[in-house]
Amino acid sequence: MPLREANSVEGASLASIRDFAEPARQRVGYELYRVQCGIAPSDWKPLSSIGPNVREIRIRTTDEFRVIYVASFAEAIYVLHAFQKKTRRRQSMIWRLRRCDFENY
Numbered sequence: 001m002p003l004r005e006a007n008s009v010e011g012a013s014l015a016s017i018r019d020f021a022e023p024a025r026q027r028v029g030y031e032l033y034r035v036q037c038g039i040a041p042s043d044w045k046p047l048s049s050i051g052p053n054v055r056e057i058r059i060r061t062t063d064e065f066r067v068i069y070v071a072s073f074a075e076a077i078y079v080l081h082a083f084q085k086k087t088r089r090r091q092s093m094i095w096r097l098r099r100c101d102f103e104n105y
Helices: 011-019 022-036 092-104
Strands: 005-008 044-046 054-060 064-070 076-085
Touching: 011 022, 011 076, 022 054, 022 064, 022 076
Parallel strands: 005 076
Antiparallel strands: 044 054, 054 064, 064 076
């Protein structure tokens, strides 16, 4: 199976990943590579509340990081959002915005 491209729906996703600490950034790269190869990430969960086939990669280093992506398209993986998790609760406004981004794509 050929590798799919890792495309970003928003330029902010790439900027956010670049702001991650080095160990987390390396782990994100490895996990996205696994997705490109058709292998599930090491730690993930579905986010069906945002849209079909939307998943969250969970990165746990000294801090916690999240990458939300869609990989249901044959040509590419689309990163919708990347952030450092600072609280245990979800921020509903962010989720509503991401759902709108997904629906508009």
